[in-house]
Amino acid sequence: MTLPSPLLDxxxxxxxxGGVEVLDIPSLAIHGxxxxxxxxPNGAGKSSLLLALACLIRAEHGSIIFKGRHVNAxxxxxxxxxxxxxxxxxxxxxxxxxxxxxxxxxxIRKVPGREIKGAAMAALARFGIGHLAGRDxxxxxxxxxxxxxxxxxxxxxxxxxFLDEPFSxxxxxxxxxxxxxxxxxxxxxxxxxxMATHDIMEALxxxxxxxxxxxxxxxxxxxxxxVVNHPVDEFVASFVGMETILDGNVTGxxxxxxxxxxxxxxxxxxxxxxxxxxVRCGIRxxxxxxxxxxxxxxxxxxxxxxxxxxxxxxxxxxxxVYLDCGFPMTAYVTQPSLENLSLREGAAVFASFKAxxxxxxxx
Amino acid sequence: xxxxxxxxxxxxxxxxxFDPEVLGITWLSLAVSxxxxxISLVFGISTGTAVALANFPGKKxxxxxxxxxxxxxxxVVGLFVSIFLWxxxxxxFMGLLYTPAAMIIAQAIIATPIVTGITLAAMQHLPPxxxxxxxxxxATRPQMVWMLMKEARLPLLAGVMxxxxxxxxxxxxxxxxxxNIKGYSRVLTTxxxxxTGRGNFDVAIAxxxxxxxxxxAINSILTQIQQRQRPR
Numbered sequence: 001m002t003l004p005s006p007l008l009d010x011x012x013x014x015x016x017x018g019g020v021e022v023l024d025i026p027s028l029a030i031h032g033x034x035x036x037x038x039x040x041p042n043g044a045g046k047s048s049l050l051l052a053l054a055c056l057i058r059a060e061h062g063s064i065i066f067k068g069r070h071v072n073a074x075x076x077x078x079x080x081x082x083x084x085x086x087x088x089x090x091x092x093x094x095x096x097x098x099x100x101x102x103x104x105x106x107x108i109r110k111v112p113g114r115e116i117k118g119a120a121m122a123a124l125a126r127f128g129i130g131h132l133a134g135r136d137x138x139x140x141x142x143x144x145x146x147x148x149x150x151x152x153x154x155x156x157x158x159x160x161x162f163l164d165e166p167f168s169x170x171x172x173x174x175x176x177x178x179x180x181x182x183x184x185x186x187x188x189x190x191x192x193x194x195m196a197t198h199d200i201m202e203a204l205x206x207x208x209x210x211x212x213x214x215x216x217x218x219x220x221x222x223x224x225x226x227v228v229n230h231p232v233d234e235f236v237a238s239f240v241g242m243e244t245i246l247d248g249n250v251t252g253x254x255x256x257x258x259x260x261x262x263x264x265x266x267x268x269x270x271x272x273x274x275x276x277x278x279v280r281c282g283i284r285x286x287x288x289x290x291x292x293x294x295x296x297x298x299x300x301x302x303x304x305x306x307x308x309x310x311x312x313x314x315x316x317x318x319x320x321v322y323l324d325c326g327f328p329m330t331a332y333v334t335q336p337s338l339e340n341l342s343l344r345e346g347a348a349v350f351a352s353f354k355a356x357x358x359x360x361x362x363x
Numbered sequence: 364x365x366x367x368x369x370x371x372x373x374x375x376x377x378x379x380x381f382d383p384e385v386l387g388i389t390w391l392s393l394a395v396s397x398x399x400x401x402i403s404l405v406f407g408i409s410t411g412t413a414v415a416l417a418n419f420p421g422k423k424x425x426x427x428x429x430x431x432x433x434x435x436x437x438x439v440v441g442l443f444v445s446i447f448l449w450x451x452x453x454x455x456f457m458g459l460l461y462t463p464a465a466m467i468i469a470q471a472i473i474a475t476p477i478v479t480g481i482t483l484a485a486m487q488h489l490p491p492x493x494x495x496x497x498x499x500x501x502a503t504r505p506q507m508v509w510m511l512m513k514e515a516r517l518p519l520l521a522g523v524m525x526x527x528x529x530x531x532x533x534x535x536x537x538x539x540x541x542x543n544i545k546g547y548s549r550v551l552t553t554x555x556x557x558x559t560g561r562g563n564f565d566v567a568i569a570x571x572x573x574x575x576x577x578x579x580a581i582n583s584i585l586t587q588i589q590q591r592q593r594p595r
Contacts, residue, residue: 056499081498086495152500
């Protein structure tokens, strides 16, 4: 069976600014209907990649192939741009009514007035702001304005929509509601979407694939499950929330379980690397269980360490507990668990995690 | 005090009786300054937009030249336009000196940097990513420039008002290149200067009031255009 050819195929894309290469993408294929999220810290090149893919900044090298046709300055640039659209971090609404904003792209394409009205009103309704059509766009709240910006993009029925951190300037409840609505709309319309964000939770909720970027390069591009559970390196691991990262040496291996020595402690991890192999172990805080007494014998967790709590940080609905287990580790607990176990700074506690929760990367 | 009251009475009389000479002067002022403003809009808006949107070496220097031009002294403009249009000057063969056309040229030179500078500031004040957003909506470059101008329409119309205000009220260049010839190149400002010099304060006050009313009327119309169709 052969895979369908990608909707957008990128080869050797390179962008430089002030003589410095800010983007280097040897290859990237995006298939119709998929939602690809670019995540990475500020300056990773996410926005540059989106702008380059949308042909809004000039790439020094490389080719962008849309539906099998090369897109460049002399060939089909405008036609390509009229098949895609982009939503930025700021809503960037025009100084007119919400309706005219949403109709702007259609008007640019010289779509007949009656069709514009139907398409714009449908997009407004889809984003739940049909009642705001006659309002001054500059007087909308942040959430309403970003909904109008998204409606303006989706009114065009684009083949690809590029979203550059569209939720980052919104307050949490507004962001949650908009992400839910966008998720439903993407499922319904099956619009190919490439979104940049630095929030892994946004990426996990919306994406079919996640690309982790750093210094203008894609370090890993995989399904959300693969990226989160099998990060290719330490950077990806830490960026996707694997907070505990420990350097160690494999000191033995039996029946698919490795013993990894970390300082004076030994961690059991799934794997079959040979003795003496230098490795890096990643453990996600949500996979660490805390208990007041040793659970050994009563649990399938192969790792239990007597630990001391060094710090407790509230994170809204739950707490992050910093532990000293002979090595530093973090765990998440809920408010009831914190109270039931009388967790406080300086208290002794047992920390457990399964061998399967340890993600091992060769150093 | 009596002088002022008498002046106001005479001014009122000249205005209500539609004195033909005053009407002619008013019409010429409007025609000269209106035409000069229109010319300055063509050059000023296009130059201001081009400089704002383009990136080139020496851009800051060009901007400082434009900003300096916003304060161009009318007498200096009058001097250079006179030299160029003088009988033996480079453009003397055109025979334009002491004509309304020469006044239009001088006033357009005064107004263009004002319109250019305000256009430049207005376009630079727009969010930089707005250009990318418009292109991402599928716009051609001319469509993008037009949409940016629409976004900057409030300060752009302020530029029109500033340009017109600058030239309708200037006197130095108009006297130098127009000559204040009765019935031919006499405008409100040059006539006011002349009548004041002669001690005809009543006529000067009348002309001054007309000048103020004219400026007020034009700016009111432009303000109406500027503020219209503002959504709720």
